[in-house]
Amino acid sequence: MSPEGSRLLLQAGEALGLDLRPHLDRFARFYSLLVAANRRINLTAIRDERGVVLKHFADSLSCLRYPGFSDGMTVVDVGTGAGFPGLPLAIVRPGIRFELLDATQKKVRFVQEVIRELALPNAEARWGRAEELGRGVKRETYHAALSRAVASLPVVAELTLPLVRVGGFVLLQKGPEVEQELVQAQRALEELGGRLGGVIPFQLPISGETRRLVVLEKVAPTPPRYPRRAGLPARNPLS
Template sequence: MQMTPAGKQLLLRAGAELGLNLEPHIPQFSTYFELLSEANQTTNLTAIRDEAGIILKHFVDSLTCLTYPGLVEGMSVIDVGTGAGFPGLPIAIVQPSTQFDLLDATQKKTAFVARVIQTLGLRNARVLWGRSEELAHQSVKRETYGAALTRAVASMATVAELTLPLIQVGGFVLVQKGAEVEREVAEARGALSKLGGQLEQIFHLKLPIIGDARTLVVLRKIAPTPHQYPRKPGVPAKNPLS
Protein backbone atom coordinates (compact mmCIF):
# COMPACT_ATOMS: atom_id res chain seq x y z
CA MET A 1 0.00 0.00 0.00
CA GLN A 2 1.41 3.36 -1.03
CA MET A 3 1.10 6.50 1.06
CA THR A 4 -1.74 8.61 -0.29
CA PRO A 5 -1.48 12.33 -1.09
CA ALA A 6 -3.61 12.95 2.01
CA GLY A 7 -1.17 10.90 4.08
CA LYS A 8 1.77 12.92 2.80
CA GLN A 9 -0.01 16.16 3.69
CA LEU A 10 -0.76 14.77 7.16
CA LEU A 11 2.92 14.00 7.67
CA LEU A 12 3.92 17.49 6.51
CA ARG A 13 1.39 19.16 8.83
CA ALA A 14 2.47 17.09 11.81
CA GLY A 15 6.12 17.77 11.09
CA ALA A 16 5.44 21.49 10.88
CA GLU A 17 3.87 21.35 14.36
CA LEU A 18 7.19 19.96 15.58
CA GLY A 19 9.11 22.67 13.76
CA LEU A 20 10.36 20.24 11.11
CA ASN A 21 10.28 20.66 7.34
CA LEU A 22 9.69 17.10 6.16
CA GLU A 23 9.14 17.98 2.49
CA PRO A 24 12.64 16.77 1.41
CA HIS A 25 12.09 13.49 3.24
CA ILE A 26 8.62 12.59 1.93
CA PRO A 27 9.95 10.08 -0.67
CA GLN A 28 11.83 8.12 2.02
CA PHE A 29 8.93 8.17 4.47
CA SER A 30 6.58 7.09 1.69
CA THR A 31 8.83 4.13 0.84
CA TYR A 32 9.16 3.22 4.52
CA PHE A 33 5.37 3.31 4.83
CA GLU A 34 5.00 1.05 1.79
CA LEU A 35 7.55 -1.47 3.08
CA LEU A 36 5.93 -1.57 6.53
CA SER A 37 2.43 -2.00 5.11
CA GLU A 38 3.63 -4.79 2.82
CA ALA A 39 5.55 -6.62 5.56
CA ASN A 40 2.65 -6.39 8.01
CA GLN A 41 0.56 -8.56 5.68
CA THR A 42 2.74 -11.57 6.48
CA THR A 43 4.66 -10.59 9.63
CA ASN A 44 3.23 -9.01 12.77
CA LEU A 45 5.58 -6.04 13.05
CA THR A 46 3.11 -3.54 14.45
CA ALA A 47 -0.52 -3.58 15.59
CA ILE A 48 -1.06 -0.15 14.02
CA ARG A 49 -1.81 -0.65 10.33
CA ASP A 50 -3.98 2.24 9.12
CA GLU A 51 -2.29 5.06 7.24
CA ALA A 52 -2.96 7.85 9.72
CA GLY A 53 -1.95 5.59 12.61
CA ILE A 54 1.40 4.66 11.06
CA ILE A 55 2.13 8.27 10.13
CA LEU A 56 1.20 9.83 13.46
CA LYS A 57 1.77 7.08 16.03
CA HIS A 58 4.97 5.69 14.50
CA PHE A 59 6.69 8.24 12.25
CA VAL A 60 5.67 11.46 14.01
CA ASP A 61 5.76 9.94 17.49
CA SER A 62 9.38 8.95 16.79
CA LEU A 63 10.20 12.48 15.63
CA THR A 64 8.95 13.98 18.91
CA CYS A 65 12.36 12.91 20.28
CA LEU A 66 13.77 15.85 18.33
CA THR A 67 11.95 18.24 20.64
CA TYR A 68 14.74 17.46 23.12
CA PRO A 69 17.53 19.91 22.17
CA GLY A 70 20.31 17.54 23.20
CA LEU A 71 19.63 15.17 20.31
CA VAL A 72 21.80 16.99 17.80
CA GLU A 73 23.41 16.16 14.46
CA GLY A 74 26.63 14.17 14.48
CA MET A 75 26.00 12.03 17.55
CA SER A 76 26.40 8.27 17.87
CA VAL A 77 23.02 6.90 19.00
CA ILE A 78 21.67 3.45 19.82
CA ASP A 79 17.95 2.65 19.61
CA VAL A 80 17.33 -0.15 22.13
CA GLY A 81 14.40 -2.40 21.25
CA THR A 82 13.81 -0.74 17.90
CA GLY A 83 11.11 -3.16 16.71
CA ALA A 84 10.13 -2.04 13.21
CA GLY A 85 12.59 0.86 13.44
CA PHE A 86 11.04 3.20 15.98
CA PRO A 87 12.07 5.73 17.03
CA GLY A 88 15.50 5.44 15.39
CA LEU A 89 14.77 5.17 11.67
CA PRO A 90 12.51 8.24 11.27
CA ILE A 91 15.12 10.31 13.10
CA ALA A 92 17.90 8.82 10.96
CA ILE A 93 15.99 9.96 7.87
CA VAL A 94 15.76 13.52 9.19
CA GLN A 95 19.29 13.67 10.68
CA PRO A 96 21.60 12.11 8.06
CA SER A 97 24.81 13.07 9.86
CA THR A 98 23.85 11.20 13.04
CA GLN A 99 24.95 7.55 13.25
CA PHE A 100 22.28 5.13 14.48
CA ASP A 101 22.59 1.54 15.66
CA LEU A 102 19.18 -0.11 15.77
CA LEU A 103 19.09 -3.00 18.25
CA ASP A 104 16.44 -5.68 18.61
CA ALA A 105 16.39 -9.26 19.84
CA THR A 106 13.75 -10.45 17.36
CA GLN A 107 15.29 -11.54 14.09
CA LYS A 108 12.22 -10.96 11.91
CA LYS A 109 12.23 -7.33 13.07
CA THR A 110 15.93 -6.76 12.48
CA ALA A 111 15.56 -8.35 9.03
CA PHE A 112 12.80 -5.87 8.22
CA VAL A 113 14.81 -2.90 9.53
CA ALA A 114 17.82 -4.00 7.48
CA ARG A 115 15.62 -4.08 4.38
CA VAL A 116 14.36 -0.55 5.05
CA ILE A 117 17.90 0.74 5.57
CA GLN A 118 19.07 -0.83 2.31
CA THR A 119 16.03 0.31 0.30
CA LEU A 120 16.22 3.88 1.56
CA GLY A 121 20.00 3.99 1.11
CA LEU A 122 20.56 5.17 4.69
CA ARG A 123 24.31 5.31 5.21
CA ASN A 124 23.92 6.51 8.80
CA ALA A 125 21.99 3.51 10.12
CA ARG A 126 22.80 -0.12 10.78
CA VAL A 127 20.90 -2.90 12.48
CA LEU A 128 22.12 -5.07 15.36
CA TRP A 129 20.49 -8.36 16.30
CA GLY A 130 20.82 -9.23 19.96
CA ARG A 131 20.06 -8.24 23.53
CA SER A 132 21.36 -5.16 25.26
CA GLU A 133 22.24 -7.29 28.32
CA GLU A 134 24.86 -8.99 26.16
CA LEU A 135 25.86 -6.11 23.89
CA ALA A 136 26.67 -3.89 26.87
CA HIS A 137 29.31 -6.38 28.05
CA GLN A 138 31.19 -6.19 24.75
CA SER A 139 34.15 -3.84 25.17
CA VAL A 140 33.67 -2.39 21.68
CA LYS A 141 30.14 -1.23 22.60
CA ARG A 142 30.13 -0.61 26.33
CA GLU A 143 29.94 3.09 27.21
CA THR A 144 30.60 4.14 23.61
CA TYR A 145 27.37 5.89 22.55
CA GLY A 146 26.55 9.52 23.08
CA ALA A 147 22.86 8.72 23.51
CA ALA A 148 20.33 5.93 23.66
CA LEU A 149 16.70 6.05 22.58
CA THR A 150 13.96 3.67 23.56
CA ARG A 151 10.20 3.56 23.18
CA ALA A 152 9.69 1.93 26.54
CA VAL A 153 7.05 -0.47 27.76
CA ALA A 154 9.26 -1.84 30.54
CA SER A 155 9.65 -0.15 33.92
CA MET A 156 12.03 2.80 34.18
CA ALA A 157 14.42 0.78 36.35
CA THR A 158 14.57 -1.95 33.70
CA VAL A 159 15.03 0.60 30.92
CA ALA A 160 17.87 2.23 32.83
CA GLU A 161 19.71 -1.07 33.27
CA LEU A 162 19.32 -1.94 29.59
CA THR A 163 20.54 1.43 28.29
CA LEU A 164 22.88 3.26 30.69
CA PRO A 165 25.74 0.70 30.42
CA LEU A 166 25.93 1.48 26.68
CA ILE A 167 26.25 5.25 27.15
CA GLN A 168 29.37 7.35 27.65
CA VAL A 169 29.67 9.32 30.86
CA GLY A 170 28.09 12.67 30.04
CA GLY A 171 25.68 11.12 27.55
CA PHE A 172 21.96 10.60 27.97
CA VAL A 173 19.07 8.19 27.52
CA LEU A 174 15.87 9.51 25.99
CA VAL A 175 12.91 7.37 27.07
CA GLN A 176 9.56 7.66 25.30
CA LYS A 177 6.68 7.01 27.68
CA GLY A 178 2.97 7.64 28.06
CA ALA A 179 1.39 10.44 30.05
CA GLU A 180 2.02 9.29 33.64
CA VAL A 181 5.64 8.65 34.60
CA GLU A 182 6.39 10.52 37.82
CA ARG A 183 5.75 7.60 40.17
CA GLU A 184 7.68 5.22 37.94
CA VAL A 185 10.63 7.60 37.79
CA ALA A 186 10.58 8.09 41.56
CA GLU A 187 10.65 4.31 42.08
CA ALA A 188 13.71 4.05 39.79
CA ARG A 189 15.93 6.53 41.66
CA GLY A 190 17.79 3.77 43.50
CA ALA A 191 18.41 1.90 40.26
CA LEU A 192 19.66 5.05 38.54
CA SER A 193 22.13 5.69 41.33
CA LYS A 194 23.51 2.14 41.12
CA LEU A 195 23.90 2.42 37.33
CA GLY A 196 25.67 5.80 37.23
CA GLY A 197 22.67 7.77 36.07
CA GLN A 198 20.29 10.42 37.30
CA LEU A 199 17.04 11.96 36.21
CA GLU A 200 17.69 15.15 34.29
CA GLN A 201 14.31 16.22 32.99
CA ILE A 202 10.77 15.13 32.15
CA PHE A 203 9.12 16.67 29.08
CA HIS A 204 5.35 16.49 28.71
CA LEU A 205 4.09 16.92 25.17
CA LYS A 206 1.17 16.15 22.89
CA LEU A 207 1.30 14.23 19.64
CA PRO A 208 0.68 16.61 16.72
CA ILE A 209 -2.76 16.65 15.10
CA ILE A 210 -4.42 14.16 17.48
CA GLY A 211 -3.14 15.54 20.80
CA ASP A 212 -2.34 12.22 22.50
CA ALA A 213 -0.28 12.77 25.65
CA ARG A 214 3.37 11.71 25.55
CA THR A 215 6.36 12.03 27.87
CA LEU A 216 10.09 12.17 27.18
CA VAL A 217 12.22 11.21 30.16
CA VAL A 218 15.90 12.25 30.02
CA LEU A 219 18.36 10.18 32.05
CA ARG A 220 21.89 11.59 32.26
CA LYS A 221 24.94 9.33 32.65
CA ILE A 222 27.07 10.93 35.38
CA ALA A 223 29.40 8.07 36.37
CA PRO A 224 30.66 4.76 34.90
CA THR A 225 28.27 1.84 35.26
CA PRO A 226 29.64 -0.91 37.57
CA HIS A 227 30.82 -3.95 35.61
CA GLN A 228 28.14 -6.29 36.98
CA TYR A 229 25.43 -4.38 35.12
CA PRO A 230 23.48 -5.16 33.12
CA ARG A 231 22.68 -8.52 34.64
CA LYS A 232 22.01 -11.69 32.63
CA PRO A 233 19.42 -11.63 29.83
CA GLY A 234 15.89 -11.39 31.16
CA VAL A 235 16.85 -10.55 34.74
CA PRO A 236 16.46 -6.74 34.47
CA ALA A 237 12.84 -7.21 33.34
CA LYS A 238 11.95 -9.97 35.82
CA ASN A 239 13.68 -8.41 38.81
CA PRO A 240 14.13 -4.64 38.33
CA LEU A 241 16.75 -2.91 40.44
CA SER A 242 15.51 -0.89 43.38
Protein backbone atom coordinates in the same frame (compact mmCIF):
# COMPACT_ATOMS: atom_id res chain seq x y z
CA MET B 1 1.36 6.79 1.09
CA SER B 2 -1.69 8.69 -0.12
CA PRO B 3 -1.78 12.46 -0.71
CA GLU B 4 -3.77 12.75 2.52
CA GLY B 5 -1.10 10.80 4.39
CA SER B 6 1.63 13.05 2.99
CA ARG B 7 -0.35 16.15 3.95
CA LEU B 8 -0.82 14.79 7.47
CA LEU B 9 2.88 14.05 7.83
CA LEU B 10 3.86 17.52 6.63
CA GLN B 11 1.39 19.07 9.07
CA ALA B 12 2.74 16.99 11.95
CA GLY B 13 6.31 17.90 11.01
CA GLU B 14 5.43 21.57 10.92
CA ALA B 15 4.01 21.28 14.45
CA LEU B 16 7.34 19.77 15.53
CA GLY B 17 9.32 22.52 13.81
CA LEU B 18 10.48 20.24 10.98
CA ASP B 19 10.24 20.68 7.22
CA LEU B 20 9.62 17.13 6.03
CA ARG B 21 9.12 17.97 2.34
CA PRO B 22 12.64 16.80 1.37
CA HIS B 23 11.97 13.48 3.12
CA LEU B 24 8.47 12.64 1.88
CA ASP B 25 9.63 10.04 -0.66
CA ARG B 26 11.53 8.09 1.98
CA PHE B 27 8.65 8.17 4.46
CA ALA B 28 6.25 7.04 1.72
CA ARG B 29 8.55 4.14 0.81
CA PHE B 30 8.96 3.25 4.49
CA TYR B 31 5.18 3.17 4.86
CA SER B 32 4.78 0.89 1.84
CA LEU B 33 7.43 -1.52 3.12
CA LEU B 34 5.81 -1.59 6.57
CA VAL B 35 2.36 -2.35 5.16
CA ALA B 36 3.71 -5.10 2.90
CA ALA B 37 5.77 -6.72 5.66
CA ASN B 38 2.86 -6.60 8.10
CA ARG B 39 0.95 -8.95 5.81
CA ARG B 40 3.66 -11.58 6.38
CA ILE B 41 4.80 -10.96 9.95
CA ASN B 42 3.40 -9.11 12.93
CA LEU B 43 5.51 -5.97 13.14
CA THR B 44 3.00 -3.50 14.53
CA ALA B 45 -0.64 -3.45 15.60
CA ILE B 46 -0.98 0.03 14.08
CA ARG B 47 -1.68 -0.53 10.40
CA ASP B 48 -3.88 2.29 9.14
CA GLU B 49 -2.15 5.17 7.37
CA ARG B 50 -3.21 7.86 9.83
CA GLY B 51 -2.07 5.72 12.76
CA VAL B 52 1.33 5.02 11.20
CA VAL B 53 1.89 8.68 10.32
CA LEU B 54 0.93 10.02 13.74
CA LYS B 55 1.72 7.21 16.18
CA HIS B 56 4.88 5.93 14.52
CA PHE B 57 6.43 8.62 12.30
CA ALA B 58 5.45 11.78 14.21
CA ASP B 59 5.82 10.11 17.59
CA SER B 60 9.36 9.04 16.70
CA LEU B 61 10.28 12.51 15.46
CA SER B 62 9.02 14.01 18.73
CA CYS B 63 12.33 12.87 20.25
CA LEU B 64 13.80 15.95 18.58
CA ARG B 65 11.94 18.09 21.10
CA TYR B 66 14.96 17.35 23.27
CA PRO B 67 17.76 19.69 22.15
CA GLY B 68 20.66 17.36 23.01
CA PHE B 69 21.07 15.82 19.55
CA SER B 70 23.94 17.02 17.36
CA ASP B 71 25.72 15.88 14.22
CA GLY B 72 28.56 13.43 14.79
CA MET B 73 26.78 11.52 17.53
CA THR B 74 26.26 7.76 17.56
CA VAL B 75 22.89 6.77 19.04
CA VAL B 76 21.57 3.31 19.89
CA ASP B 77 17.84 2.58 19.67
CA VAL B 78 17.16 -0.22 22.17
CA GLY B 79 14.21 -2.46 21.31
CA THR B 80 13.62 -0.78 17.98
CA GLY B 81 10.97 -3.25 16.77
CA ALA B 82 9.95 -2.16 13.29
CA GLY B 83 12.45 0.70 13.43
CA PHE B 84 10.91 3.21 15.83
CA PRO B 85 12.05 5.76 16.77
CA GLY B 86 15.40 5.21 15.08
CA LEU B 87 14.51 5.06 11.38
CA PRO B 88 12.40 8.25 11.18
CA LEU B 89 15.15 10.04 13.09
CA ALA B 90 17.82 8.68 10.73
CA ILE B 91 15.82 9.99 7.78
CA VAL B 92 15.68 13.58 9.05
CA ARG B 93 19.07 13.70 10.84
CA PRO B 94 21.62 12.29 8.35
CA GLY B 95 24.53 13.70 10.37
CA ILE B 96 23.80 11.34 13.28
CA ARG B 97 24.57 7.60 13.18
CA PHE B 98 21.80 5.35 14.49
CA GLU B 99 22.27 1.72 15.50
CA LEU B 100 18.92 -0.05 15.84
CA LEU B 101 18.96 -2.98 18.24
CA ASP B 102 16.36 -5.70 18.64
CA ALA B 103 16.36 -9.28 19.93
CA THR B 104 13.85 -10.55 17.34
CA GLN B 105 15.50 -11.57 14.08
CA LYS B 106 12.47 -11.04 11.84
CA LYS B 107 12.22 -7.43 13.00
CA VAL B 108 15.94 -6.86 12.46
CA ARG B 109 15.65 -8.28 8.94
CA PHE B 110 12.81 -5.89 8.20
CA VAL B 111 14.79 -2.91 9.51
CA GLN B 112 17.75 -3.99 7.36
CA GLU B 113 15.45 -4.09 4.33
CA VAL B 114 14.19 -0.57 5.02
CA ILE B 115 17.74 0.73 5.44
CA ARG B 116 18.70 -0.76 2.06
CA GLU B 117 15.58 0.44 0.25
CA LEU B 118 15.80 3.96 1.68
CA ALA B 119 19.60 4.14 1.19
CA LEU B 120 20.29 5.30 4.75
CA PRO B 121 24.10 5.22 5.22
CA ASN B 122 23.75 6.55 8.78
CA ALA B 123 21.63 3.61 10.02
CA GLU B 124 22.55 0.04 10.97
CA ALA B 125 20.38 -2.77 12.34
CA ARG B 126 21.76 -5.06 15.05
CA TRP B 127 20.39 -8.36 16.28
CA GLY B 128 21.01 -8.96 19.96
CA ARG B 129 20.11 -8.11 23.53
CA ALA B 130 21.02 -4.89 25.29
CA GLU B 131 22.33 -6.85 28.28
CA GLU B 132 24.92 -8.56 26.09
CA LEU B 133 25.82 -5.44 24.14
CA GLY B 134 26.26 -3.53 27.40
CA ARG B 135 28.74 -6.10 28.71
CA GLY B 136 30.76 -6.25 25.50
CA VAL B 137 32.74 -3.99 23.19
CA LYS B 138 29.89 -1.44 22.94
CA ARG B 139 29.82 -0.76 26.66
CA GLU B 140 29.81 3.00 27.37
CA THR B 141 30.57 3.89 23.74
CA TYR B 142 27.37 5.60 22.57
CA HIS B 143 26.68 9.29 22.91
CA ALA B 144 23.02 8.55 23.57
CA ALA B 145 20.43 5.80 23.78
CA LEU B 146 16.74 5.80 22.88
CA SER B 147 13.95 3.50 23.96
CA ARG B 148 10.26 3.52 23.21
CA ALA B 149 7.71 1.51 25.21
CA VAL B 150 10.17 -1.30 25.97
CA ALA B 151 9.78 -1.77 29.75
CA SER B 152 9.33 0.01 33.05
CA LEU B 153 11.80 2.77 33.81
CA PRO B 154 13.98 0.78 36.30
CA VAL B 155 14.32 -2.00 33.72
CA VAL B 156 15.03 0.17 30.72
CA ALA B 157 17.55 2.23 32.72
CA GLU B 158 19.58 -0.94 33.30
CA LEU B 159 19.36 -1.83 29.62
CA THR B 160 20.42 1.58 28.32
CA LEU B 161 22.69 3.42 30.77
CA PRO B 162 25.54 0.86 30.55
CA LEU B 163 25.69 1.53 26.80
CA VAL B 164 26.14 5.30 27.14
CA ARG B 165 29.39 7.10 27.82
CA VAL B 166 29.72 9.49 30.76
CA GLY B 167 28.37 12.86 29.64
CA GLY B 168 25.82 11.24 27.35
CA PHE B 169 22.09 10.80 27.80
CA VAL B 170 19.22 8.36 27.51
CA LEU B 171 15.89 9.51 26.07
CA LEU B 172 12.85 7.43 26.95
CA GLN B 173 9.46 7.85 25.29
CA LYS B 174 6.73 7.41 27.88
CA GLY B 175 3.04 8.03 28.41
CA PRO B 176 1.49 10.46 30.90
CA GLU B 177 1.56 8.05 33.87
CA VAL B 178 5.32 8.07 34.37
CA GLU B 179 5.61 9.70 37.81
CA GLN B 180 5.39 6.44 39.77
CA GLU B 181 8.04 4.88 37.55
CA LEU B 182 10.33 7.81 38.30
CA VAL B 183 9.97 7.17 42.02
CA GLN B 184 10.65 3.47 41.55
CA ALA B 185 13.71 4.17 39.38
CA GLN B 186 15.55 6.47 41.79
CA ARG B 187 17.80 3.78 43.30
CA ALA B 188 18.37 2.18 39.91
CA LEU B 189 19.60 5.46 38.45
CA GLU B 190 22.02 5.99 41.34
CA GLU B 191 23.31 2.41 41.01
CA LEU B 192 23.83 2.71 37.27
CA GLY B 193 25.65 6.05 37.17
CA GLY B 194 22.67 8.07 36.00
CA ARG B 195 20.38 10.79 37.20
CA LEU B 196 17.11 12.27 36.08
CA GLY B 197 17.81 15.11 33.69
CA GLY B 198 14.20 16.16 33.28
CA VAL B 199 10.79 15.25 31.96
CA ILE B 200 9.48 16.99 28.82
CA PRO B 201 5.67 16.91 28.59
CA PHE B 202 4.03 17.48 25.22
CA GLN B 203 1.09 16.49 23.03
CA LEU B 204 1.42 14.58 19.80
CA PRO B 205 0.72 16.76 16.76
CA ILE B 206 -2.86 16.64 15.48
CA SER B 207 -4.04 13.78 17.71
CA GLY B 208 -3.29 15.71 20.90
CA GLU B 209 -2.33 12.54 22.80
CA THR B 210 -0.24 13.22 25.89
CA ARG B 211 3.37 12.04 25.96
CA ARG B 212 6.47 12.43 28.11
CA LEU B 213 10.15 12.41 27.15
CA VAL B 214 12.19 11.25 30.12
CA VAL B 215 15.84 12.36 30.02
CA LEU B 216 18.44 10.38 31.95
CA GLU B 217 21.94 11.85 32.19
CA LYS B 218 25.00 9.60 32.45
CA VAL B 219 27.06 11.22 35.21
CA ALA B 220 29.35 8.36 36.34
CA PRO B 221 30.62 5.04 34.98
CA THR B 222 28.23 2.12 35.39
CA PRO B 223 29.59 -0.49 37.86
CA PRO B 224 30.90 -3.61 36.08
CA ARG B 225 28.16 -5.82 37.55
CA TYR B 226 25.56 -4.05 35.40
CA PRO B 227 23.78 -4.87 33.21
CA ARG B 228 22.98 -8.24 34.73
CA ARG B 229 22.65 -11.32 32.52
CA ALA B 230 20.01 -11.45 29.82
CA GLY B 231 16.45 -11.44 31.14
CA LEU B 232 17.32 -10.72 34.76
CA PRO B 233 16.65 -6.95 34.67
CA ALA B 234 13.06 -7.61 33.55
CA ARG B 235 12.49 -10.47 36.00
CA ASN B 236 14.04 -8.70 38.99
CA PRO B 237 14.10 -4.91 38.42
CA LEU B 238 16.38 -2.74 40.51
CA SER B 239 14.35 -0.93 43.17
